[in-house]
Each structure stands twice: as structure tokens, then as C-alpha cells.
Amino acid sequence: GTCFRSQEEKAMEAIKDALRALRKRHLLEEGAHGPAISALSKPMISQGSEWKEKTEKLEIELQQCYKAQSRLSALLVIEVAESRTSKASLQDKELLINDLEKDLSQTREECTRLQEELEEKTKTLDLLITENKEVRSQLEEMTNRAQKAESENKMLIDRWMLQKMQDAERLNEANALYEEMLAKLKANGLENLARQQVDGIVRRNEDGTDHFVESTIPSTCGHRIHAHEGGCGSILFQYNSRTLFTGGQAGPVKMWDTNSGSLIKSLNGSLGNILDLAITHDNKSLIAASSSNNLFVWDVNSGRVRHTLTGHTDKVCAVDVSKFSSRHVVSAAYDRTIKLWDLQKGYCTNTVLFTSNCNAICLSIDGLTVFSGHMDGNLRLWDIQTGKLLSEVAGHSSAITSVSLSRNGNMILTSGRDNVHNVFDTRTLEICGTLRASGNRLASNWSRSCISPDDEYVAAGSADGTVHVWSISKGSIVSTLKEQTSPILCCSWSGIGKPLASADKNGYVCTWT
């Protein structure tokens, strides 16, 4: 009823009142304060969100910084460790530097010292160089002087030789004059000389007729005689006999009987090495050429020395005596002279000079021409009276060692170190025969070969001890004789045709028949 309605009215009033109160409250509270506070707080809130953003950013940055820091810490640890090792090594290096500096200063000192030494040495060297130059120039001077002296010397020798020749000429002239004077006294001699000068034909000796015996070709050894100690350089048969003279290195000349092989006698009185023997046609005098610069002349019968021919100034290596006169002897010595001697007078009558030494010598049948074989391989012919060179022929390419005349005097045999044996015609001086053998080698400058008495054969010894025998007409070997073992020095053929004798360097003499 009305109570309810009035209650309801009251209720509605209350509700309205409540609403009014709410409105009022709104106005008083949020309505009044809200705008101001929101205005004030906006920046703060927005700041707050800004701050939040900033904080977040900063947090992220911080995290990154922490990460970076930890990385850097790790790096730092490494760096510190490295730094420590670097410091340690630096210290070591400093010590090392100190040592090196010491070494360096030492080395520098050493270096300056060495430099000083070097300067000294260089100075010394310069000095030595200049001295050397001086010495060299001195040497040049000396050499020039020596050369000059040599040429002067040569010139002087030539002059001296010329002088000697002139002296010899004068001597010869003087001798010739003396000879002429003596000759004029002798009536017999002139006839013979004139005859010989006219035709130059060799006439046989009136004293005796020579037996013309055919020589046999020797083949067998008869005797082997140890004639001399130290070598037998010269052997010679007596004319037309089997008696053999031997001359050796030392000791007497010996006389042998080749039939029996026994010694007949010794001829004493000689000195030196017997290089050549010659016997007079009457077998009475034996002449020996000696290395003692002399020739010795024995009387065969008495066995005593009759003459000692002096004058040569070097060893006498060849001798021959004139068959015609028996008093004229020619000798050649290594003083480059040939001397002519007169046995009756006992002295030198002529001297011939030449440049090449003569090894072998031989007189012509008429005793007027001298045949000489020289070291230069030339065969020379000299006039015995004038001593002038008649002719000269090149016989060998090496030294001539032997010159032998044939019995008839028409041929002359030369042997040379070129191992060639030439047979010359004495009138024309043309070679009419050349003999060689493959095993034939001449042992020395005085290896003597010989012609058989029938002028058919040539015998020559060889360095191997063989004796070769050639036929002149055939020009070939007809016999080879082997018995001796040492070089053959001399061969001689007996005038009665046999035996042939050969002498060797050991002093053995073999006879061949």
C-alpha cells in the first residue's frame, strides 16, 4: 500500500541521492585531481617507459661490455704473459749486447792492428818490388854483357885460330925452306919426288914386292885372346904377317902371334889409352896415338920407345905413317889439328887446322895426300907439304869413325856413325859402293873397319859384338861373325889374307879364318 509506495519513494530518493553523492565525489576526487596528476605523471610515466627502454638498452650494452671485458681480460692475461717473456728475452738480449759490444771492441782493436801490419807489409812489398826491378835490370845488363863477352870471345877465338894458322903457315914456310935446302943436298930423293909429282901414280916400293894374296872369307873364330883390361881400342897386323899389335886402355902395347894366340912381347913406355896404331912398311917402327896428347914411336925389335912426339894439346885419336917414306907420320888430335911429323927428326913439321875434329886419318900410297874423316861427316883431303885443303866431300850424315885405304890405293873406305860404310874412288872421290847391315851399328867415334888385302871385302864390327863382312863388288853381307859379346872397336885384316882380327870393349881379341 502507501507504506510500500512511500518506502519505494524513499528508496528512489535514496538512489538519486546516492547518484548525486557519486557525482560529487567524482568532482572532488578524480575529477579535480585527475587532469593535473595525469599531466604531471605523463612525463614521469613516459619517462618511466623511456627509462625502461633506456635501462633495457643499457643492460644489453652492459652485457656486451661484460662480454668484451671478459674477452679483453683473457687477452690481457695472454699479453701479460707475453710481456713477461718479452722482458725476460729483453734482459737476455741486453746481456748478449754487452758481450757483443766487448767482442766488437776487441775485434776493432784487432782490426786496426791488422791494418797496421798490412800497411807495413805493403810497404815492405813495394820495397821488394823496386829491389826486384833493379835486380832484373841488373840481370839484363849482365846478360847483355855476357852475350857481348861471348861474341867477343868467339871473335877472339877466330882471330886466334887465324893467327895460329898464320903461325903454322909461317912455320911451314920455314920448314919448307929448310927442307928445300936439305933436299937440294940429296940427289936421289929428287928423282923420286919428280916422278911422283908428275903422274901421281902409286908405285910399288922397290924394297920389296908385295905378295898379292887372295883373302879368304873368314867364318870361324880361331883364338879369343884377352889382350887388355878395360878394352882394346886399336889392333894392327904387321905387314904381310900374322903378328898382331894390340893397344888398350892402359898398359903396354902387346904383340901377339895369331897362329898360337900367344903373346910375343910387350912394348912399354906409353901413357894413356891407345886410340890408333900405325906401322912402318918395313915393320921396324910402331907408332901409337894416345889419349895422353902424345904419340909414341917404338923400335919393334928392341921394344923401346924411340920417340915421343909431343905437340898436340888434346888426345891424339888417329895416326898413319907413309908407306913410301916411312919417316912421315900424320896424326889427328881433338885439338882440331892434323900434324905431320918427321920420324928422323922427331918433331912436327906441319900443322893443319880445321873446325871439325878429325877421328880417322890415312895417307895416300904416295904419301903426299892426307885423307881425314871428321865429326861433321866430311872426308877431307890435304896436301901434306903445304898443309892446304885439297878437297872436301860429304861422306856421312854423322861423324866418320874410320878411313882406310885399299891395298892398291884406288879405294878408300869410310865408316860413319850413321852405320854406313862408303867406298870412295880416291881419284874421283865418287862413292863406288855403300855397305850396310841391319844389325851393324858403330859403337864409338873411333870404330875402325878394314878392307881385305885383295880389296874385295870389307869387315866392320858392331855394337852387339858381331863382325859383319861384305863383298864390295856384290855390296852384300858374305859373313857374320858372332863370338864377342861386347861392342867391337877395331878390325884389322892380315896382309896375307887371313886371319881377320876383331877387338872389343872388354879387351878381347878374336881371330877369324
Place this chain on the structure above:
Amino acid sequence: MAANEEAMKYVWEGAIPLQIHLHKSEVASHPAPPPALVLAPRIGYLPLLVPLIKPYFKDSLPPGEDSIWFDYKGVPLKWYIPTGVLFDLLCAESERPWNLTIHFRGYPSNVLIPCEGEDSAKWNFVNSLKEAAYIINGNCKNVMNMSQSDQEDLWTSVMNGDLDAYTRLLPKLKMGNIEDEFSRKESLSSPVSRQGGGTEIDVAGQVKTARIPVRLYVRSVSQNFENLEDVPEIDTWDEISYMNRPVEFLKEKGKCFTLRDAMESLLPEYSGDRAQTSGEEEADGSQETRGEIKLVRIQGIELKLEIPFSWVVNNLMNPEFYLHISVLVIGPQR
């Protein structure tokens, strides 16, 4: 605008201006920071304000961890009580702006339960919601059946003061409604005309016992006073007694259960003829030693006691379906 809509709008938009001072013992900067001015939603809670306040003071704080709490006149403030309720309760003479002191250290754990910021407030809200559901429906199935995300959204709408979002989510909550024929009327029309709505569950005409969740806060002062400004400052929580007691009433036709009826049921010792409405002070002169209700505040306003209780409940309840009533009585200290 419908009356209940308008009222709800004011309730949700209501905010108290606060002036927050940093306790001087915690001022670590020079000069001391000025107080922070914030608008605190009435239906919100103090912990939710911390993000707004902290920026003001963070530079001034001493080093260490924060344990934040507020006090008014030295009285630590219980954080699980809605801010508006605290204001209505503790400030007899409304102090605008309300000066509070903020602490960042020295949490009074003998007086206050621990607070972990927003999470604690949320938990508190959901818990209260369950309590309310139990009282209204007899069980809290409706809350438990709500999905986690819906609960989150509900809480978020409360935090943000978003009434529209809250209204949209309410159907999901399925909380029983209080019949209130007064809520939708603009004019004094027939109380029976009801507008159709999805929120009314009951069949028309049925007699029903309504159970209303109520939190009652009673501050008693010993001395009588004539003006509110004469009320002494609050000293301790001992002056305040708290009752979590539902109000039951029969929906009777023709009868209207008023606020007065509700208060009598809640505080029988203070009711009677001597009970006074706000604004009208009967200078009786006689001071009974028997308690006297001097002030009843709901949502910051004093209501005529004739106001239908159902209207009060439907329009002035907090989002967790509780009605908070602050009462000032003269009476012996309990």
C-alpha cells in the same frame, strides 16, 4: 544512461589523489625527492601503484633490495584492501590529496602479510572472487571452470579499470545475480517491470534468499565528536575490526530490504533508534555508552539508509563481487 550503468561508471572511474612521500630514513639523495602525485583507482590496490611511484624515488633509494610498503600516519596499510576502502576507512575527514608514506625497506612482517607486487594482488582478487562465488552460489565452480586466460583478462580489466572489458567477460564468469528491480529504472515505474537481460537467472516471482558477500570494516573511536574533522587520527589497526560476514535476506514481495536492515543485521549492537544517517547529526547530547554508528561509507559516499540494499549491492560492489562497507562508530575499543 541507465542508472546502474552510471553508478558503475562512477565506481570504476573513481580514483583518489595520493601524495606519496618517501620515508625520510630512506632518502639517500640530496636534495630529498619531492613527493609523487598519483591517481589511485578506488577499486585498485596499492601494490599496483608501485610501478607508477617507483620511478619518482628510485634515484634516491639507498642500495639494497626493495620490499615496498605504505603507511598512513605511521599505520602500515594492508595492501589487499582496495585503495578506496582504505581511504574511506582511515580518513574520517577526507584528505585530498591523501598523504601516504612509501617505504622500500624494513617490511613490517609482524603486521603485514608479504606482498610480491602484482602477482599477490591478482591472487588476492581471484581468491576473493572464489569466496564471493561460494557465498552467492554455494560453490566456486564458476570461477574454477573459467579458463586461465579469461581469468587473466578479467584481472587485467580490473587493473586497467576497463569496465567494458569486464562487462564483456562477466557472462563467462556465470556468477549468480542479485535480483534488483531498482537497478534499471530511470523513473518510478512499476517495480515488477523488468527489462529482459541475460543476467537474470531466476524465474519471475520466485521467492529467494539472497546471500550477499560483504566485508565490513569498523573503526571505533572512544570519544564522540560533532565534526568529522574532530575525529582523532588513526593510530593502529587495533582501532579497526574487520568482518567478513555475508548478509542474508529474503526477497519478499512488497518488502524492500534496505541498507538499514543490512547494517542492523551486520552490527546489531550498534543498531536501533540511535542509528543515524549521514549528514544529519542529532545533537542528542546524550552519549550512550552503547556504540553508535556515526558514519557508513560505501565507495566513498554516505548513503541514505532507506536505499534498497540490492541496489547498493548491484551498483556499488567491487569487481570481485564483494561489497566493502567502512563504518565509524563510537564505542569501546575492541
